[in-house]
Amino acid sequence: MSPKATSAAVQPADGAPAGVTAAAAGAMPAAMAKAALKREAIIERLADFLLAEGLSAASLRPMAAAVGTSDRMLLYYFKDRQEIVAAALGCAAARLAGQLAAGDDGRRRPAAQLEADMLALTSSPAVWPFMCLSFEVAALAARGDAMYRAIGSALATGFRDWVAARLEIDDPAARETEAWRILRIVDGALFLRALGVEASAPP
Numbered sequence: 001m002s003p004k005a006t007s008a009a010v011q012p013a014d015g016a017p018a019g020v021t022a023a024a025a026g027a028m029p030a031a032m033a034k035a036a037l038k039r040e041a042i043i044e045r046l047a048d049f050l051l052a053e054g055l056s057a058a059s060l061r062p063m064a065a066a067v068g069t070s071d072r073m074l075l076y077y078f079k080d081r082q083e084i085v086a087a088a089l090g091c092a093a094a095r096l097a098g099q100l101a102a103g104d105d106g107r108r109r110p111a112a113q114l115e116a117d118m119l120a121l122t123s124s125p126a127v128w129p130f131m132c133l134s135f136e137v138a139a140l141a142a143r144g145d146a147m148y149r150a151i152g153s154a155l156a157t158g159f160r161d162w163v164a165a166r167l168e169i170d171d172p173a174a175r176e177t178e179a180w181r182i183l184r185i186v187d188g189a190l191f192l193r194a195l196g197v198e199a200s201a202p203p
Helices: 022-026 030-053 060-066 071-077 081-103 111-122 128-142 146-164 172-194
Strands: none
Touching (some): 030 060, 030 071, 030 081, 030 128, 081 128, 081 146, 111 172, 128 146, 146 172
16 A cells, blocks of 8 residues: 555445545535544545455455445445445555654665665554555556556555655666666565565565
8 A cells, every 4th residue: 555545536325425524524515524423434444444354355344344324325425335335445555654654764865774664664564454454456457447546556556756855865867766766776676575485575
């Protein structure tokens, strides 16, 4: 996953907007506010489900069971399964942003140091489930799925921007090039770790 959320704003069946805070919901008609907040709670629990079970388990009935409802009621809040998964992935991406912010002080540093810091951070127990989910997104994108390709592209560019902002390089073009290089190294090491090749992956 990535520091940037990846799902577009979507509408539940009753027209309540996505991404609604409790304060914003208070300004809506009561029924709409209740639906919007319920939808956000569902998305949070679906993100939990994806992080624990993965995309391979994300059919309608298991997702509905995970949030304590029926698949029919789940589709009251979302147009279809694709919209459900996109919203949950967006929530997971937002959570990852929080994990990365908590694990890094944001200072600019030399490339070698940032590379080492990124390897340690992304292989940590708190962040590893997000990395596993990103591998599944990448696999589906590689199969040509348009939705996952769009999400995967946003994940990659989001991580690139996060890395670039922390590089001690003044020239923007050189900074972007170096950010991509670090991202390739980190992703490759994490992929090897996922395959169990621990000798070539971060501890």
